[in-house]
Amino acid sequence: MTLAQQQRANPTGCWVPPGPAALVLFFLAFFLSLFIATPALAQIETASAATIEVPAARLLTGQLSPQLRDPTAWTKSDHDLLAIAQPVADSLAIEPAEAIEKHSALIWKHGHIGSSSLSIQWLESPRAQVPPSVMTAAEVTLLVVLFMIIVYTLRHLFFTLNRLFGEQRHPYLDIDTAQWPSVTVLIPAHNEEGVIAHSIKALLEVDYPRTRLTIMPVNDRSTDGTRAVIDDLALTAPDVIAPFHRVDGKPGKAAALKDASARVDTDIIIVFDADYLPGRGLLKQLVAPFFDPQTGAVMGRVIPVNTGRNLLTRLLDMERSGGYQVDQQARMNMNLVPQYGGTVGGVRRLALDDVGGWDEEMLAEDTDLTYRLLLRGWKTVYQNRSECYEEVPESWPVRVRQIMRWAKGHNQVACRYVLPLLGSSTVSWFERIDGMLLLGVYLMAPLLLLGWLMTVFLFYFSNAQWLAGALALIALMSYAAVGNFAAFFEMAAAAYLDGSNKRMRLLPLNFFGFLVSVLSVSKATINQIIFDGVCGRSLVWDKTDRYRKPVMAGAPAHPFAGERVVK
Amino acid sequence: MTLLFVLATLVMVALPLIPALAEWYRPTDALPLKVVRDYDGSADHFAMRFRQFIKARMIEVMSGANAEPDLIHHGTLANGDATILIGRDQVLPESAISKAQEIDAVIAALGSVTLPANIFAKSEVYAEGNIDVSERTACRALLADNDLTLGAGCAVLRWAHAGRDLTTGPRARLWGRLTAGERIVLGRDSVFTRLHAPRIETGAAPLNEKRDEDIERALLAMPDNLHFYSSNRWVFKKELNVPRDTAHHGDLIAKGAVTVGERCRIEGSLKSVKQMTIGQGSIIEGAVIASKDLHIESNCIIVGPVVSESTVTIEAGCVIGSPTLPTTITAPRIRFAEGVVMHGSVWAREDGKILGDAMTRYPAATTREAATLAPAL
Numbered sequence: 001m002t003l004a005q006q007q008r009a010n011p012t013g014c015w016v017p018p019g020p021a022a023l024v025l026f027f028l029a030f031f032l033s034l035f036i037a038t039p040a041l042a043q044i045e046t047a048s049a050a051t052i053e054v055p056a057a058r059l060l061t062g063q064l065s066p067q068l069r070d071p072t073a074w075t076k077s078d079h080d081l082l083a084i085a086q087p088v089a090d091s092l093a094i095e096p097a098e099a100i101e102k103h104s105a106l107i108w109k110h111g112h113i114g115s116s117s118l119s120i121q122w123l124e125s126p127r128a129q130v131p132p133s134v135m136t137a138a139e140v141t142l143l144v145v146l147f148m149i150i151v152y153t154l155r156h157l158f159f160t161l162n163r164l165f166g167e168q169r170h171p172y173l174d175i176d177t178a179q180w181p182s183v184t185v186l187i188p189a190h191n192e193e194g195v196i197a198h199s200i201k202a203l204l205e206v207d208y209p210r211t212r213l214t215i216m217p218v219n220d221r222s223t224d225g226t227r228a229v230i231d232d233l234a235l236t237a238p239d240v241i242a243p244f245h246r247v248d249g250k251p252g253k254a255a256a257l258k259d260a261s262a263r264v265d266t267d268i269i270i271v272f273d274a275d276y277l278p279g280r281g282l283l284k285q286l287v288a289p290f291f292d293p294q295t296g297a298v299m300g301r302v303i304p305v306n307t308g309r310n311l312l313t314r315l316l317d318m319e320r321s322g323g324y325q326v327d328q329q330a331r332m333n334m335n336l337v338p339q340y341g342g343t344v345g346g347v348r349r350l351a352l353d354d355v356g357g358w359d360e361e362m363l364a365e366d367t368d369l370t371y372r373l374l375l376r377g378w379k380t381v382y383q384n385r386s387e388c389y390e391e392v393p394e395s396w397p398v399r400v401r402q403i404m405r406w407a408k409g410h411n412q413v414a415c416r417y418v419l420p421l422l423g424s425s426t427v428s429w430f431e432r433i434d435g436m437l438l439l440g441v442y443l444m445a446p447l448l449l450l451g452w453l454m455t456v457f458l459f460y461f462s463n464a465q466w467l468a469g470a471l472a473l474i475a476l477m478s479y480a481a482v483g484n485f486a487a488f489f490e491m492a493a494a495a496y497l498d499g500s501n502k503r504m505r506l507l508p509l510n511f512f513g514f515l516v517s518v519l520s521v522s523k524a525t526i527n528q529i530i531f532d533g534v535c536g537r538s539l540v541w542d543k544t545d546r547y548r549k550p551v552m553a554g555a556p557a558h559p560f561a562g563e564r565v566v567k
Numbered sequence: 568m569t570l571l572f573v574l575a576t577l578v579m580v581a582l583p584l585i586p587a588l589a590e591w592y593r594p595t596d597a598l599p600l601k602v603v604r605d606y607d608g609s610a611d612h613f614a615m616r617f618r619q620f621i622k623a624r625m626i627e628v629m630s631g632a633n634a635e636p637d638l639i640h641h642g643t644l645a646n647g648d649a650t651i652l653i654g655r656d657q658v659l660p661e662s663a664i665s666k667a668q669e670i671d672a673v674i675a676a677l678g679s680v681t682l683p684a685n686i687f688a689k690s691e692v693y694a695e696g697n698i699d700v701s702e703r704t705a706c707r708a709l710l711a712d713n714d715l716t717l718g719a720g721c722a723v724l725r726w727a728h729a730g731r732d733l734t735t736g737p738r739a740r741l742w743g744r745l746t747a748g749e750r751i752v753l754g755r756d757s758v759f760t761r762l763h764a765p766r767i768e769t770g771a772a773p774l775n776e777k778r779d780e781d782i783e784r785a786l787l788a789m790p791d792n793l794h795f796y797s798s799n800r801w802v803f804k805k806e807l808n809v810p811r812d813t814a815h816h817g818d819l820i821a822k823g824a825v826t827v828g829e830r831c832r833i834e835g836s837l838k839s840v841k842q843m844t845i846g847q848g849s850i851i852e853g854a855v856i857a858s859k860d861l862h863i864e865s866n867c868i869i870v871g872p873v874v875s876e877s878t879v880t881i882e883a884g885c886v887i888g889s890p891t892l893p894t895t896i897t898a899p900r901i902r903f904a905e906g907v908v909m910h911g912s913v914w915a916r917e918d919g920k921i922l923g924d925a926m927t928r929y930p931a932a933t934t935r936e937a938a939t940l941a942p943a944l
Contacts, residue, residue, distance in 0.1 A: 171858075174914040174916070176608045178871070179893075291871060292838055293853070293854070303599060303600045304599060307597055307598065308598060317600075389602060498600055501596075502596030505587050505590040505596075508587045509591065
């Protein structure tokens, strides 16, 4: 493999193991941590059993029994406890009872080791060297992380329950007869010779009035045969296909859409990525919500078409299902903030102009548009039954690159709209809260990592009582889904709603997908803060790899028709 | 002890992974979720597919050695269902009806066919001519290339399509899709779910009296409680009350209830996130969307789609859509008075009803007037 190929395969520079290797490595790391933790646990048991009869938990948590304050009521174990605490109390010039209350972890350690090494232990104790302000900061941080975990868990739980038992909103789905508005379908394409013909052919077969439809493939500075493929197809339907070949300008999807939109004079703009395969009735379904004058944007559901390729595609299939079937539809049901996803969706031209058009500076132009529309009083509508096939990444490096791009784009939007959203008087409180949580989804990954670090730190250095419950919660979360199991029951509910129950068995393996996502998103966020934010490095947009072979003459519009599933 | 602990932990970790690893190793559910790419959502989708199927079957039978266009042919489909092909000028044989008053065969007629009263046609019925269904007969599915007439109290369980007119008597129960090439006329007290035709009438024919179009209308004044406004879009913070005899150009969106007074004219669309009432004689040239109940008083003209997430009630004399601009009415519950005319589709996701005299109070607008109005978007 050449250096260029290597860079293309993994431009992030971080080493990403292939699927099975990641699995094995994760198991190794998991059991290694167990082996490290086990002796420590065993030591605790030994200490509590061998030293004295004083309850070890009381020592560990610093709990002071009421009778300890009254010397006349001391029991033998209390005497023992105070005897152990005495040297520490002396070194600090405080009462033994106070030493137990405030410095129990140290006393326990000393008591276990023996009084002969008291002064050395005390001086070498790391806890003694941690300033109280750092301890407080660590505890507050952990509390914040715990709070956010609980908030997101509840959010996902509400969404799942709403999807399973709540009233479902599909108010525009049945509009099948109307005076259909004029529509331009934009297909941004950068080096998409392998897939774009499928999309255009599928669009030529849609059930939409031909006189009201324009298909505009946006060839964005392609260096492969994309231009020739588009031009060949344009010759077959010159009344419908209006190619736009973009040869210069700022790179990126948002910039391409901006330039293309300047050439559009229709009421509605629909966007499909070049690898998408719309069905016959899809366009009408996506346009129907625009009869509602409040609708600014519409989003349909994407369904992976290469599900059976490997473990990664199967995991991503479940993740997508959870995100669309449960998360997006629940937000639609509850009149919250469904997200315009940039493809299999569209925007009203009037609304786009009202909010200032596409912002080419944004990596996530779709999320950016969602929030600008929201702040200007437009609604985004999600149509769960407007389904379209897409390709998902088939290799881990491509997946890592994709989610890092999403994270950076999303965080960029979050920085821009958190304050305007909070201060908006035109957006309801429910929408503001949901909008804030949606903006924060990619910030949860570094927060979780920080939470785990704080947990380990405080485990060894803090004697705060509330930590016992917090540690248990973190442990539960860590096992369930690397910090946030909420997405798991969303995925399970989605599989149930889709009637594909057997794929639910793969759910535990999503643990590894989440681990990769958490690390990738955290890395992207830290890079963004340090390099892009502090150093002023510009954000770079890159496209996701495609896996389909170039279209051949006479090939079916649906390129995966009849394909066998492979492991 | 430590080893036992590690082993126990290993088992605990591995247990939930066993079915996952098995599914990974030997996939049983790895196909992409099904997306019906060829379905275009047409209301007559099933009828057209059945016509394609039955025509092919009829050609097959009629090209046989003993084919006689004036006889009755009994046969069997590939799936084992019985078929009866009725020749021209023939009637449904009595033998086709069982003692339980059921017809258990697919009926195909080269001419017209009449189904007797009080029976249950459990399979599809097709006629190249007309189909007449007598009173209180229930049918699974009906397809007539010409006219289809359902008597009083008849029921359709799946779908019915007429190439020209489809007419039902009173108290019809129409649970499936009803489509017609030209017109559907629904009898009073009928219930329905989905209708599609160039013209749909409820109950007695509308009076079609001439509307006074020359009345003076004041322009809607810009109120204080606007969230956003532009030349063609006003967004209200709370409720919106449009005074009677008012005109407005542009879309009106309210986060509260909307009440449009009598004889108003809105050259745009209306949206309310709560209830909406449109006063009698008003004209809305765009769509009417309400998140809760929507009540359209008599003699209104609505050009664009009518959508409610609760109940739509439309009084007599209203015209929804036009012959040149057909549209859609959709809501969980739809209530029509007699004397309403629609052009396009009606979809009541829970149930639709034609109500009786209680709502018939006003004369109808003319569809010609509706046809001259501007497109919804």
